Amino acid sequence: EVQLVESGGGLVQPGRSLKLSCLASGFTFSNYGMNWIRQAPGKGLEWVASISSSSSYIYYADTVKGRFTISRDNAKNTLYLQMTSLRSEDTALYYCARHGTMDAWGQGASVTVSS
Amino acid sequence: DIQMTQSPPSLSASLGDKVTITCQASQNINKYIAWYQQKPGKAPRQLIRYTSTLVSGTPSRFSGSGSGRDYSFSISNVESEDIASYYCLQYDNLPTFGGGTKLELK
Numbered sequence: 125e126v127q128l129v130e131s132g133g134g135l136v137q138p139g140r141s142l143k144l145s146c147l148a149s150g151f152t153f154s155n156y157g158m159n160w161i162r163q164a165p166g167k168g169l170e171w172v173a174s175i176s177s178s179s180s181y182i183y184y185a186d187t188v189k190g191r192f193t194i195s196r197d198n199a200k201n202t203l204y205l206q207m208t209s210l211r212s213e214d215t216a217l218y219y220c221a222r223h224g225t226m227d228a229w230g231q232g233a234s235v236t237v238s239s
Numbered sequence: 240d241i242q243m244t245q246s247p248p249s250l251s252a253s254l255g256d257k258v259t260i261t262c263q264a265s266q267n268i269n270k271y272i273a274w275y276q277q278k279p280g281k282a283p284r285q286l287i288r289y290t291s292t293l294v295s296g297t298p299s300r301f302s303g304s305g306s307g308r309d310y311s312f313s314i315s316n317v318e319s320e321d322i323a324s325y326y327c328l329q330y331d332n333l334p335t336f337g338g339g340t341k342l343e344l345k
Contacts, residue, residue, distance in 0.1 A: 159334065161336075168326065168336060168337075168338050168339040169275075169277075169283065169326055169328075169336040169339070170336065171333070171334040171335060171336065174333075174334070183333055185333075186240075219282055219283075224330045224334075225273050225285065225288045225289075225328075225330055226273065226275075226283075226285065226328060226330070226334070227273075227285050227288065227294065228285075229282040229283055229284070230282065231282055232282060
């Protein structure tokens with residue numbers, strides 16, 4: 125069974141940093157591109173970043189470019205999202221999702237940016 | 240970036256109704272559209288990929304169609320378990336989601 129489990133969320137002050145992790149199991153992680161998607165409270169889904177299976181290709185939404193860094197460790201079956209210079213508008217539930225079609229999702233990690 | 244205009248934002252239906260949601264892309268997305276169901280407090284669940292391919296486990300009352308810029312998603316014979324929000328996603332280029340449709344019971 126495909127499983128994605130996010131961790132690392134929490135309450136952080138504006139301007140600070142936070143790193144999310146997504147542990148994958150039930151499939152060959154190194155064969156799949158991965159994504160981060162977020163959902164602000166009561167709002168819709170927003171794609172944040174994507175990374176190819178070998179990390180050769182990385183893409184970001186304009187809203188996070190220059191502040192967030194997506195990465196992965198295929199040996200550890202883990203996807204990461206390093207978030208810096210956090211703003212109140214980054215408050216959201218952050219999901220990791222598999223593949224370009226986003227066919228499997230984790231349960232999400234909550235990030236709240238507030239003083 | 241490709242914009243996805245999803246409509247309607249909300250929909251009210253009776254059990255047994257057929258409902259249709261549309262997504263219009265700002266450019267041709269070559270049928271690379273997926274549809275997701277999201278229930279409160281849960282992660283989105285993919286129902287359909289590549290316009291009309293039902294994902295394993297998706298009931299046959301769900302369907303998708305379209306081409307070019309215009310796509311639709313339908314539920315025939317709405318059941319109580321279908322009450323949720325629905326989103327389209329284009330993955331022809333950098334991914335973008337539609338704004339979502341909240342399906343409620345009339």
